[in-house]
Each structure stands twice: as C-alpha cells, then as structure tokens.
Amino acid sequence: MADADTERARRFARSILQEFGVSTPPVPVDRIIKSRKIALQYAPLDEDLSGMAYIKEGVGIIGVNALHHPNRQRFSAAHELGHHVLHASEISRAVHVDKGIRVLFRNDVSALGTEPMEVEANAFASELLIPEDLLAAALEGEGVDLEDETAIEALARRFRVSPAAMRFRLTRW
Amino acid sequence: MAGDALYRAFGSAVSTRRKALDLTQADLAGKVNMSRASIANIESGRQNVLLHHAYALAAALDFAKVSELLPPMPQKPLGEELKMTLSNQTLSRKTLSQDAEAQVADLISSALQPRRGKS
Numbered sequence: 001m002a003d004a005d006t007e008r009a010r011r012f013a014r015s016i017l018q019e020f021g022v023s024t025p026p027v028p029v030d031r032i033i034k035s036r037k038i039a040l041q042y043a044p045l046d047e048d049l050s051g052m053a054y055i056k057e058g059v060g061i062i063g064v065n066a067l068h069h070p071n072r073q074r075f076s077a078a079h080e081l082g083h084h085v086l087h088a089s090e091i092s093r094a095v096h097v098d099k100g101i102r103v104l105f106r107n108d109v110s111a112l113g114t115e116p117m118e119v120e121a122n123a124f125a126s127e128l129l130i131p132e133d134l135l136a137a138a139l140e141g142e143g144v145d146l147e148d149e150t151a152i153e154a155l156a157r158r159f160r161v162s163p164a165a166m167r168f169r170l171t172r173w
Numbered sequence: 174m175a176g177d178a179l180y181r182a183f184g185s186a187v188s189t190r191r192k193a194l195d196l197t198q199a200d201l202a203g204k205v206n207m208s209r210a211s212i213a214n215i216e217s218g219r220q221n222v223l224l225h226h227a228y229a230l231a232a233a234l235d236f237a238k239v240s241e242l243l244p245p246m247p248q249k250p251l252g253e254e255l256k257m258t259l260s261n262q263t264l265s266r267k268t269l270s271q272d273a274e275a276q277v278a279d280l281i282s283s284a285l286q287p288r289r290g291k292s
Contacts, residue, residue, distance in 0.1 A: 039284040039285070041280050041283060041284045042241055043241075043245055043276065043279070043280045043283070044182070044186040044189075044241070044242065044243070044244060044276070045273065045276045045277070045280075046270065046272065046273045046276065047185075047189045049273055049276075049277075052277055052280070052281075054281060056281070056285065059284075059285060061280075061281055061284040061285070063277065063280040063281070063284070066190075066236070066241040066242075067186055067189040067190045067193060068189075068190075068193050069193040069194060070235065072193070090258075093256070094255075094256035094257055094258045095255050095256065095257040095258070095277060095281065096257075096258050096260070097257055097258070097259050097260065097269060097273075097277055098260045099259060099260055115260065117260070118260050
C-alpha cells in the first residue's frame, strides 16, 4: 500500500476553502458539501461509527452519525468529504464506513503505512476545519501552550471543533 | 421495525447522544421534567415513549429535528448486496454488525430517494 500523501490532502482542502471564499471561522462544512452536490444525511448510527462515504452511479453520498457531539459531527463530515475528494475511485467500488474512535490517533498507524486513506482524510479534515491562515490569525502571532486547557478550548470553540481536534491540528503546526 | 426493537433503538440513541453532550441521566431528566428512573427506562428500551416526550428529549439533546433521534423507516432494499469496507480493519479486525450494516443501507436508500417536499 502506498504511503499517505498528507500534503496533497491539505492542498485540496486549501483550494476548496479558497474557491468557497471562507475568511472567518467556523468553516461552513455542510454548505461546502452541499455545494458539491453530495447528498448529506444525518442518521442515528451505532456509537462507534462516525460516518460513511459512497458514490453510487455518480451520486455522491455522505452519512454522519447524528448522535455524536455536533463538533465531532463536523469533523466526521469533513473527513468523509476528504474521501470524496481524494478517494473517489475507492468509494465508488464499495461503501466506505468509518469507525470513529481512533480518528485522531491514526498517525501512529500511518507510520506503518497501513491506513493511508484514513490518514489523508484526517489531514484534509483538519486543514479544512482549521485552515492554517485562519489559525494564524486567531493566534495573533502568539503561540499557544498545549497544556493550557482553557486556551485550547476557547480556540476550539471559535472553529467549532473538539478540543482534541484542535490539539491534533496544533501539534502539526 | 418491530415494537421492542424500535424502543431499544430510540433508547440507545438517547443514551449515546446524552453521553456525547456530557449530560447525566439526572441532567436530562431535569431538562424534560421527567424522573431519572424514566430516563433510565427509556434508554434501556423498557418504557414506551409519548410523542411529546420525544419532542422534549430531542430539544433537550440539542437536535433541530426529532427525526435525528429516530431510527430510519425501513427502506426498499437497494436491489443488490452492498459491498462495504471498514476503516481501521487492519487494527480492529472487526466487521460491521448486522444492525450497523442495516443502518448504513437505510441511510444510503434515503440519500438516494428523490427529494420530496424538502425545504
């Protein structure tokens, strides 16, 4: 299996943001998905499933587990959009179902080269929801202490992501 | 979906969402004016749910629509077996449960349905 190309994934996310003209957080991930004519469905799913991506006869579908925290749903939606943008041929062949629990810990796996699609979709989602330039603007040239829970939570709220997703993004700053 | 299974699915949806929002059963009970025991019974599928309770629960759980708490209507089958791949298979070596497969198939069917009367 090929290595994950996270730089390509981030590049795609940045060009979508530019095309959509996003200049302040939170990034409207639902509207971005709908503008690409992908059917976006929220439905109650088993707790450990975060979402799915599928292309059937040219119709794109994204499903998100409606039971998860709204901020986690935004990450799942962005992650599934990543599969549509980066892995269209794979998700045309079979329904791709995402187990969400390990969503932020997959980088360890990427070192082994086992789940490159997931690593790429996470890099895409991370860049889409927390774009580098908007994050830089939010930090106002200052750093942020990774141990400072309050600061991380405030930053996460502005971008409407979970503190865990924000921490993940900041460690790849 | 048979009656019992419907209440179990509803209850597990309430419980999952409640935990995602970091609420205790007592917190939720307070928001909807029910006893904690009722919430516990609903979550385990042992108590039938009145319609106004379903609305109150959906609102308290921060849903825009009650339907986000309800299992989907059984759809017409897609006419073929769906091939599914699961992320992290190499890690977990698990496959989808039959319930989860049915949820995903229903979701795809409703996504593919022609939009009717949607705003």
